[in-house]
Amino acid sequence: MVLETIPLERVWLLDLAGRKTNLKEHTNNILLLIFLRHLA
Amino acid sequence: MDQFKALGATIIVVSFAQPERLAYYQKIHQWPFTLLADPDRSAYSYFGLKRLSWYRVFSFSTMRLYLEILRKGRRVENYGKDDYLQSGGDFLLNDKGLILFEHRSRDPSDRPPVTTLLEIARGATGKTTI
Numbered sequence: 001m002v003l004e005t006i007p008l009e010r011v012w013l014l015d016l017a018g019r020k021t022n023l024k025e026h027t028n029n030i031l032l033l034i035f036l037r038h039l040a
Numbered sequence: 041m042d043q044f045k046a047l048g049a050t051i052i053v054v055s056f057a058q059p060e061r062l063a064y065y066q067k068i069h070q071w072p073f074t075l076l077a078d079p080d081r082s083a084y085s086y087f088g089l090k091r092l093s094w095y096r097v098f099s100f101s102t103m104r105l106y107l108e109i110l111r112k113g114r115r116v117e118n119y120g121k122d123d124y125l126q127s128g129g130d131f132l133l134n135d136k137g138l139i140l141f142e143h144r145s146r147d148p149s150d151r152p153p154v155t156t157l158l159e160i161a162r163g164a165t166g167k168t169t170i
Contacts, residue, residue, distance in 0.1 A: 004138070004139060005136065005137045005138050005139065006086070006133070006137045006139065007137055008133070008135075008137045011083050011086060012082070012083070013054060013076040013077060013078050013083055014059045014076060014077040014078070014079070015059065015076060015077075016059050016060075016062055016063040016066060016075060016076075016077070017059065017063070018059040018060070018077075021076065023133075023137075026050055026052055026074055026076075027050055027133070027135050028048065028050060028135060029048040029049060029050070029134070029135055029165065030044075030047060030048065030049040030050070030132060030133070030134060030135075030140070030161050030164055030165060031049065031050050031051075031052065031132070031133045031134070031135070032044060032049055032050070032051045032052070032130070032131075032132055032157060032161070033052050033054065033087075033130070033131040033132075033133065034051070034052070034053045034054065034128070034129075034130050035054045035078075035083075035084060035087065035089055035127075035128045035129045035130070035131075036053060036054065036055045036056075036128050037124070037126055037127065037128040037145070037148055
């Protein structure tokens with residue numbers, strides 16, 4: 001699977017208070033996005 | 041971490057755990073980066089991060105990784121029932137959403153070296169760290 005450009009404003013996640021937020025709101029320059037496997 | 045910050049990079053760590061569980065985890069560990077939740081795994085799916093097979097999760101390289109962690113004296117925290125088959129991944133993007141680097145882990149020990157991520161981030165920003 002190849003991704004080229006993604007719309008940051010369309011990737012929705014939840015902050016620690018459970019509020020909806022998107023990647024655009026957190027990105028100023030370069031974004032390092034790390035997806036965890038599990039917490040342990 | 042500081043080297044990424046010096047480049048003006050934002051680090052976001054995503055978990056499929058519920059936000060309240062992540063908040064508890066963050067309260068304990070006080071990680072210096074943004075932690076966000078994806079409990080319905082829509083972002084995981086969007087980035088092509090699937091569930092791994094059992095033989096990938098419990099491969100020889102994974103067992104070696106966990107043994108190394110235990111040998112260093114780290115203990116495995118028990119945060120309750122978890123999905124051990126969900127794969128992880130690492131992505132570098134610019135502020136326009138252009139993918140600069142993508143890595144989808146094939147097993148738990150499969151993560152790109154930090155030096156690789158830094159090199160790509162430096163190339164994208166045109167900066168060198170001190």
